[in-house]
Amino acid sequence: MTIATAIIRGTPVFGRMFSVDKSTGLEEINAWPALMIMASFIWLAVAGLLGVAMPATQMFDLDSGHFYTALTLHGAALAFPFSFQLMIGVGLHRSGGCVGKPITGWLPALCFITMNLGAALLTVAVLMGFKVSLVVMFPLPLVGAQMGIWSMNSVIVGFTGIYLVLACMILLYPLLGLSMLFFGKKRRDLVLSERSLNDPGMLGMTLAALTLLISGLPLVAVGTALLLALYGVIPMSMAAWAAEPVVFQYVFYTFAHNLMESMALMVSSALYATLPLYLADGTRKLYSDKLANAALWILLLTSVTSGLHHFITSYPAQPAMLSYWGNAMSWATGIGAALSIFTILATIWQHGLRAEPGIIAALMGWALYILDGVSAMVTSNVAWAYVLHGTMWQSGHTMTVILAMSLMWMGVLYHHYPVITGRKLDPVLGSWFVRLFAVGGFGSAIVMLAGGSAGMPRRFADWNQEGWMAYGNLIMIFGLILGASFVVYAYNLLQSRQLSDAVGQRVGAT
Amino acid sequence: MLDFLFSGWGAFWVTMGMLLPFAGMFWYVIHRKSVPYSGPSNTPPAAMSRIEGFWLTAVFVISVALNLASLKFMPIIATAHAAAGGVPVQKIEFTATSWSYDMSSRQVEAGKPVLFSGRAKDTQHGFAVYHPDGRMLFTMLMMPGVSKPTSVVHTFTEPGTYKIRCLEYCGVAHHAMKDELIVVKNKDAT
Numbered sequence: 087m088t089i090a091t092a093i094i095r096g097t098p099v100f101g102r103m104f105s106v107d108k109s110t111g112l113e114e115i116n117a118w119p120a121l122m123i124m125a126s127f128i129w130l131a132v133a134g135l136l137g138v139a140m141p142a143t144q145m146f147d148l149d150s151g152h153f154y155t156a157l158t159l160h161g162a163a164l165a166f167p168f169s170f171q172l173m174i175g176v177g178l179h180r181s182g183g184c185v186g187k188p189i190t191g192w193l194p195a196l197c198f199i200t201m202n203l204g205a206a207l208l209t210v211a212v213l214m215g216f217k218v219s220l221v222v223m224f225p226l227p228l229v230g231a232q233m234g235i236w237s238m239n240s241v242i243v244g245f246t247g248i249y250l251v252l253a254c255m256i257l258l259y260p261l262l263g264l265s266m267l268f269f270g271k272k273r274r275d276l277v278l279s280e281r282s283l284n285d286p287g288m289l290g291m292t293l294a295a296l297t298l299l300i301s302g303l304p305l306v307a308v309g310t311a312l313l314l315a316l317y318g319v320i321p322m323s324m325a326a327w328a329a330e331p332v333v334f335q336y337v338f339y340t341f342a343h344n345l346m347e348s349m350a351l352m353v354s355s356a357l358y359a360t361l362p363l364y365l366a367d368g369t370r371k372l373y374s375d376k377l378a379n380a381a382l383w384i385l386l387l388t389s390v391t392s393g394l395h396h397f398i399t400s401y402p403a404q405p406a407m408l409s410y411w412g413n414a415m416s417w418a419t420g421i422g423a424a425l426s427i428f429t430i431l432a433t434i435w436q437h438g439l440r441a442e443p444g445i446i447a448a449l450m451g452w453a454l455y456i457l458d459g460v461s462a463m464v465t466s467n468v469a470w471a472y473v474l475h476g477t478m479w480q481s482g483h484t485m486t487v488i489l490a491m492s493l494m495w496m497g498v499l500y501h502h503y504p505v506i507t508g509r510k511l512d513p514v515l516g517s518w519f520v521r522l523f524a525v526g527g528f529g530s531a532i533v534m535l536a537g538g539s540a541g542m543p544r545r546f547a548d549w550n551q552e553g554w555m556a557y558g559n560l561i562m563i564f565g566l567i568l569g570a571s572f573v574v575y576a577y578n579l580l581q582s583r584q585l586s587d588a589v590g591q592r593v594g595a596t
Numbered sequence: 597m598l599d600f601l602f603s604g605w606g607a608f609w610v611t612m613g614m615l616l617p618f619a620g621m622f623w624y625v626i627h628r629k630s631v632p633y634s635g636p637s638n639t640p641p642a643a644m645s646r647i648e649g650f651w652l653t654a655v656f657v658i659s660v661a662l663n664l665a666s667l668k669f670m671p672i673i674a675t676a677h678a679a680a681g682g683v684p685v686q687k688i689e690f691t692a693t694s695w696s697y698d699m700s701s702r703q704v705e706a707g708k709p710v711l712f713s714g715r716a717k718d719t720q721h722g723f724a725v726y727h728p729d730g731r732m733l734f735t736m737l738m739m740p741g742v743s744k745p746t747s748v749v750h751t752f753t754e755p756g757t758y759k760i761r762c763l764e765y766c767g768v769a770h771h772a773m774k775d776e777l778i779v780v781k782n783k784d785a786t
Binding site: 150151154217218219223224225226229230233235330331332335366367369373377397398399400401402403406409413414417420421424425427428431432434435436437438439440441446449453456457460461463464465467468469470472473474475476477479532535536538539540541543544545546547548551552553 | 605606611621622629630634635636637639648656666669670671673675679694719720722724726731732733734735736737744747765766770772
């Protein structure tokens with residue numbers, strides 16, 4: 087039994103959901119992904135409670151500090167240890183089964199430790215008073231300490247946590263993914279579904295891993311300098327270049343923007359890989375591999391520099407040309423999305439679809455992602471940026487992209503779950519999960535976009551100022567519906583039934 | 597019409613307008629090809645190619661048209677023109693510090709362009725101006741340490757009391773960082 091399997095077995099409640107099936111001989115590709123997926127659901131429970139706490143603090147007129155605590159922790163827990171870790175877990179399981187290589191050794195263990203220890207340290211820092219929001223808002227962490235709003239110790243703990251999480255996302259996970267693709271010996275007994283790099287599903291995973299690694303390295307350099315200075319290893323003067331707000335902001339958003347784009351590439355590729363398995367005529371073919379690959383390449387090439395749209399309203403600090411470029415590239419991602427939309431719908435139209443909850447969840451998540459993409463393009467236009475930047479529109483965009491990707495991965499997990507655990511999920515509960523998630527996800531997204539249109543500020547602890555509480559109440563209602571969908575999903579995992587011996591060996595194998 | 601299109605609510609309805617055709621197609625394809633009849637389609641490849649061409653052309657044309665139409669509403673263009681001395685402007689210079697604004701003036705005349713020019717002293721701040729009816733007219737992002745102040749030119753059309761808010765999270769009293777701007781009638785107007 088691996089360490090990962092043992093940890094899952096020893097974890098109350100959540101451990102029951104993800105206990106690994108050892109009878110199939112696939113423990114080497116099941117154990118670490120299962121542990122990461124389990125941990126992601128624990129963080130989801132934390133993030134969900136904090137998400138509801140945000141409108142609740144405003145409804146009951148509680149201290150604004152509680153709002154900013156919930157804001158920072160909710161965003162961080164949802165984006166990194168939940169959504170990203172879920173993606174790592176399911177993505178690694180898919181890669182392992184596609185290339186026939188075990189997910190064992192120190193690299194997956196380090197991935198798991200850095201992500202969860204980092205998120206835990208950030209949580210401790212926020213509870214110590216470090217309220218800087220999901221995006222850090224540098225130099226706010228240092229300014230807050232200088233003003234005595236929070237302690238320098240909380241800054242050090244918080245930065246250490248953030249650094250560990252980033253190390254997982256920028257270095258360890260991409261290295262793990264790339265090493266599985268390009269190195270090591272294939273084992274036939276672990277191959278569930280053989281795929282090559284020519285496959286759109288595999289291509290997207292590779293592009294995403296490379297994007298994370300390349301776009302994140304400048305942030306690693308900046309983060310390393312700052313952390314060494316905070317710990318007193320080097321004098322602060324040696325880290326002054328990294329502490330320049332403009333330097334930090336540009337390297338941060340170059341990574342953060344491409345992180346979201348990478349996750350989008352990964353979910354698109356996961357859909358390209360999974361959809362053919364649910365085609366009614368059994369052809370297992372996309373409408374066009376060439377079109378699917380073109381969509382991925384266009385998304386990659388356009389999105390790398392489209393992140394300049396984050397600074398449009400700082401003109402002339404960001405020169406006009408860079409803002410126009412960010413505008414144009416953001417809208418060019420729409421061409422990639424249009425190709426992707428056509429490929430997915432034409433595939434279903436040509437071959438028919440077996441509408442099982444997993445694939446419908448993935449498709450619904452993809453539809454939510456399209457809504458998010460449109461909202462991102464609109465707010466990236468220079469004219470619209472000036473009336474939307476800093477409003478709830480941006481929060482709606484960020485939350486929707488995370489929800490969309492989470493729904494897609496949760497859908498793909500339906501497909502992988504029987505292989506990992508040897509148990510079967512209830513399709514009726516699965517359908518209810520999709521319905522509730524769709525209502526909660528689309529509802530909260532549209533309300534947040536509407537709030538932004540009405541000028542409702544994001545990260546703002548007083549929604550009563552212009553009657554914005556009406557939007558807050560609707561966000562609360564749709565948030566509770568989302569919460570209900572997660573409860574249904576978790577209940578389905580808890581009460582999953584053992585597969586019969588006749589089909590237990592490789593059911594769900596692709 | 598275009599004035600509304602490039603406002604906050606215009607953005608919302610454009611987004612919905614772009615989403616709804618997709619949502620309609622998505623629902624139709626999933627419903628038709630999975631619920632009543634999940635078998636393969638006999639649509640000929642040539643017809644699929646025509647649909648593909650039409651779809652991509654439509655996306656491209658709509659994207660280009662919307663962005664070209666937006667040029668007139670991009671504050672950067674008006675601001676660059678004003679900075680080059682193209683138009684006489686009223687000037688308001690300000691410094692944002694947690695959690696207040698130090699402004700050179702809090703009163704301007706309607707009908708004359710105003711050049712807002714601001715810096716952030718400690719951390720990132722925003723400077724968003726809201727119409728008395730609650731609409732946001734524009735926002736600015738200021739980062740400390742940059743050489744050029746963030747600038748925007750805006751012409752107010754109606755007198756009134758306009759609210760100013762910080763839209764960049766700047767700490768635990770961020771929501772209390774606000775100010776006011778009084779727009780009075782144009783003295784030259786008779």
